[in-house]
Amino acid sequence: MTIGILGGGVSGLSLAYFLDHEHGIKQYEILEKHNEAGGLCTTFDKNGFKYDLGGHIMFSSHKEILDFEVNLMGENLHKKRRSNKIWFKKRFVKYPFENGLHALDKEDIFECLRDYVVNSHPKPTNVKEWFYYTFGTSISEKYMLPYNEKIWKIKPEEMGMGWVERIPKPPMEDVIKSAVGIETEGYTHQLYFYYPIHGGFQSVTRTFESKLKPGAVLTSKDVQAVYKENNKWVIETKDSKHTYETLVSTLSIFKLIKVLKENIPNEVIEAVNNLRYNSLAVVLVGLNKVKHSDLTAVYVPEKESLAHRYCFSAGFSDNLSPPGCSSIFAEITANGKKGFEGKSDQEIIDNTTGWLIKEGFIEKNDICETDIKHIKYAYPVYDSGYNENTKIIYDYFDKIGICLLGRFAQFIYMNSDVCILHAKKLATSIQSKVNA
Numbered sequence: 001m002t003i004g005i006l007g008g009g010v011s012g013l014s015l016a017y018f019l020d021h022e023h024g025i026k027q028y029e030i031l032e033k034h035n036e037a038g039g040l041c042t043t044f045d046k047n048g049f050k051y052d053l054g055g056h057i058m059f060s061s062h063k064e065i066l067d068f069e070v071n072l073m074g075e076n077l078h079k080k081r082r083s084n085k086i087w088f089k090k091r092f093v094k095y096p097f098e099n100g101l102h103a104l105d106k107e108d109i110f111e112c113l114r115d116y117v118v119n120s121h122p123k124p125t126n127v128k129e130w131f132y133y134t135f136g137t138s139i140s141e142k143y144m145l146p147y148n149e150k151i152w153k154i155k156p157e158e159m160g161m162g163w164v165e166r167i168p169k170p171p172m173e174d175v176i177k178s179a180v181g182i183e184t185e186g187y188t189h190q191l192y193f194y195y196p197i198h199g200g201f202q203s204v205t206r207t208f209e210s211k212l213k214p215g216a217v218l219t220s221k222d223v224q225a226v227y228k229e230n231n232k233w234v235i236e237t238k239d240s241k242h243t244y245e246t247l248v249s250t251l252s253i254f255k256l257i258k259v260l261k262e263n264i265p266n267e268v269i270e271a272v273n274n275l276r277y278n279s280l281a282v283v284l285v286g287l288n289k290v291k292h293s294d295l296t297a298v299y300v301p302e303k304e305s306l307a308h309r310y311c312f313s314a315g316f317s318d319n320l321s322p323p324g325c326s327s328i329f330a331e332i333t334a335n336g337k338k339g340f341e342g343k344s345d346q347e348i349i350d351n352t353t354g355w356l357i358k359e360g361f362i363e364k365n366d367i368c369e370t371d372i373k374h375i376k377y378a379y380p381v382y383d384s385g386y387n388e389n390t391k392i393i394y395d396y397f398d399k400i401g402i403c404l405l406g407r408f409a410q411f412i413y414m415n416s417d418v419c420i421l422h423a424k425k426l427a428t429s430i431q432s433k434v435n436a
């Protein structure tokens, strides 16, 4: 039994780990296009300033997966308490917004509370309606809609209800308490989180890799063709050819459809082309002093800042920056098909640093380093065609026998914990096929 795993992100690595350590299957191999594994969990280093591809923290509502990850990481992990804020009308509001209402000015508190309590919005059929239905007019219009339009680059009325299942709904009591100034916490599944002490978030994938058999990950293997021959899957890269009995792809579905040299029905190609996704630019701002160690992330609904979220390295680990320094990394999304509307990297960096200076987070003289990275496939977008398109895709790959695993292969907005959960389940299902 040979198993080929395309892509060495957390999905591919954790699948190999479970095959090997939980099922004793050793006949696997991972093909990774870059010169190291990591995928979206990669941590970059610019002159000693380490930064993840956007704020990455370890948390999970799946206790068994979180326990597993904590155990896997051993000593190289510490537990932190979230200190996220929203920057609203030049002041901090505790995150999530509905748990921080007391920080607003009195008129805003009154409007938010009134519209939350007296809310006759009808049952929702899309995300915009869901905000109105769940939070009332004022919370929706002051924060939820502007912030979500900014990150998703799509009108909330064009987003389907599949996405809102991810958003925890606050108990009514908590919203009222927050308005009158009694402390409450929302999104409690990530109030406390873990983060590697050393090496940034990529330590998670490095740890998985370190537990695999030597040579399990073949790097600089950019998959260029996938086809079936004599009932086996053949994979071609620029300089090699591999044959597997079982194939798992963690590549983005967009890439897989391009390299798959089979007779793919038009309906499937169309379904893939119809999927909507967002790209991401991550800007590093290295500072020559330690700043904002009391913050983890700041969410910004206003349009003047291109970034919707700023993460503060000192809130995650002291070891992400050279001694005496710290950094901020900003996340800026773009519609995947339109890109950054002609904005150059320098313009994006200038907007980030300019906004941070203007709003008083840093001074110009604090900045000693900047950098930018682009991620083409960052966020699957749950538009109204999402369920129909993904069903067509899943059915087809199920039929031809390629297992899809991971964020952009399955096209599910999932964090690394759920990637690991899916990998664990897939390893069990592969094992049962071996036994059959």
Ligand SMILES: Cc1cc2nc3c(=O)[nH]c(=O)nc-3n(C[C@H](O)[C@H](O)[C@H](O)COP(=O)(O)OP(=O)(O)OC[C@H]3O[C@@H](n4cnc5c(N)ncnc54)[C@H](O)[C@@H]3O)c2cc1C
Binding pocket: 006, 007, 008, 009, 010, 011, 012, 031, 032, 033, 034, 037, 038, 039, 040, 041, 053, 054, 055, 056, 057, 058, 059, 221, 222, 223, 224, 250, 251, 252, 255, 280, 331, 378, 379, 405, 406, 407, 408, 414, 415, 416, 417, 419
């Ligand atoms: C901004 C942002 C913030 C996030 N925050 C968190 C967080 O706080 N906590 C959390 O747990 N998760 C977070 N996530 C999600 C997490 O990063 C992903 O769920 C996870 O990394 C996806 O792993 P994957 O292996 O499925 O995909 P990927 O990491 O995308 O792996 C796919 C791999 O395939 C390789 N590949 C692509 N094309 C080819 C080819 N042709 N040939 C060979 N290899 C190829 C890629 O190089 C890559 O290594 C965040 C994601 C983003 C974008």
